[in-house]
Amino acid sequence: MTAVPPATAPLIAARGLHMAYRVGRGQMLRALDGVSLAVQPGEVLGLVGESGCGKSTLGRCLLRLARPTAGQVLFDGTDITALPERALRPLRQGMQMVFQDSQAALNPRRRAGDLIAEPLRVHRTPDGRRRGAAEIAARLAELMELVGLPQAALARYPHEFSGGQRQRINIARALALSPRLVVADEPVSALDVSIQAQIVNLFADLRDRLGLTYVFIAHDLAVVRQISTRVAVMYLGAIVEIGPADTVLHTPAHPYTAALLAAVPMVAFPEASPGATTRAGGHAPPLRGDVPSPVSPPPGCRFNTRCPIAQDRCRTEPPALRTVAGRSVACHFPLGG
Numbered sequence: 088m089t090a091v092p093p094a095t096a097p098l099i100a101a102r103g104l105h106m107a108y109r110v111g112r113g114q115m116l117r118a119l120d121g122v123s124l125a126v127q128p129g130e131v132l133g134l135v136g137e138s139g140c141g142k143s144t145l146g147r148c149l150l151r152l153a154r155p156t157a158g159q160v161l162f163d164g165t166d167i168t169a170l171p172e173r174a175l176r177p178l179r180q181g182m183q184m185v186f187q188d189s190q191a192a193l194n195p196r197r198r199a200g201d202l203i204a205e206p207l208r209v210h211r212t213p214d215g216r217r218r219g220a221a222e223i224a225a226r227l228a229e230l231m232e233l234v235g236l237p238q239a240a241l242a243r244y245p246h247e248f249s250g251g252q253r254q255r256i257n258i259a260r261a262l263a264l265s266p267r268l269v270v271a272d273e274p275v276s277a278l279d280v281s282i283q284a285q286i287v288n289l290f291a292d293l294r295d296r297l298g299l300t301y302v303f304i305a306h307d308l309a310v311v312r313q314i315s316t317r318v319a320v321m322y323l324g325a326i327v328e329i330g331p332a333d334t335v336l337h338t339p340a341h342p343y344t345a346a347l348l349a350a351v352p353m354v355a356f357p358e359a360s361p362g363a364t365t366r367a368g369g370h371a372p373p374l375r376g377d378v379p380s381p382v383s384p385p386p387g388c389r390f391n392t393r394c395p396i397a398q399d400r401c402r403t404e405p406p407a408l409r410t411v412a413g414r415s416v417a418c419h420f421p422l423g424g
């Protein structure tokens with residue numbers, strides 16, 4: 088999926104987001120260190136990076152499930168950063184999250200129908216009414232059709248479903264109140280590979296049918312390639328590269344993006360390179376070493392300790408995000424630049 092909708096006002100935007108956790112002995116862990124981005128209606132922003140780089144924290148801050156230490160989050164133009172819960176409540180219906188662990192997200196003692204109906208019972212309609220039983224039943228039927236499950240599934244308990252079916256139940260529940268924005272946090276990582284593609288296709292289909300906007304978090308670049316219109320690459324709490332999915336994934340400018348891609352054979356992206364097994368990272372060497380601690384990130388460019396082309400300047404001067412060949416990249420020496 089590559090079509091990028093025309094520029095309009097962003098549905099969700101982050102401005103200079105910081106999230107610091109106190110981790111004992113006066114030390115602060117900087118999970119987000121100045122993240123800015125904007126997602127237009129209808130876009131699918133894929134968020135990638137190694138474990139611990141801040142993807143989930145960013146997703147939670149965007150939906151105000153966590154309150155950032157500094158910076159702003161705007162949902163459809165409204166600053167929701169410090170909005171009291173009461174004022175946030177009606178807006179919450181417009182933004183939902185789908186989590187990785189479909190089992191943990193569902194109460195095992197309740198039937199699928201009850202689980203999906205819960206938000207419909209808890210929240211009033213936009214015009215302030217409580218929904219009646221018939222209205223809820225009609226909506227449940229609609230939701231089952233949308234996520235591709237038979238109506239009979241409404242009477243079953245979570246353990247009676249496969250992992251993929253359970254994720255469909257989670258998606259139905261997230262869609263119950265007709266959100267405009269869905270943050271999906273590793274929604275297919277726990278599923279068998281054969282099922283992953285079906286669920287990613289379902290996300291794509293729902294985006295087309297309902298005009299949804301996604302922030303799609305995944306460490307698997309093949310999954311991100313399949314669904315994203317744009318891609319943001321995170322490293323140690325910051326975005327190091329962001330731009331159109333094709334541009335970032337086929338001609339990466341940041342050595343970190345190239346290294347991530349070098350680990351993924353292009354055969355995983357058949358439409359990009361039919362029959363080939365070359366790698367989009369070109370000849371980038373694989374990543375060495377671990378991600379440094381976000382409690383004491385390296386000075387200069389935060390990737391310099393693992394970067395194969397780092398120079399003296401990279402060890403002292405943090406690179407700002409700047410536009411290079413159709414994307415933004417935070418690197419003093421971008422590839423192909």
Ligand SMILES: Nc1ncnc2c1ncn2[C@@H]1O[C@H](COP(=O)(O)OP(=O)(O)OP(=O)(O)O)[C@@H](O)[C@H]1O
Pocket residue numbers: 108109110116117118136137138139140141142143144145306381
């Ligand atoms: N409540 C918390 N208290 C302290 N540190 C936290 C907390 N939540 C997250 N962190 C730390 O913040 C950093 C970013 O975590 P986050 O879960 O956002 O990363 P991630 O990229 O989503 O990783 P993963 O794919 O493993 O979930 C990590 O170093 C993590 O240990």
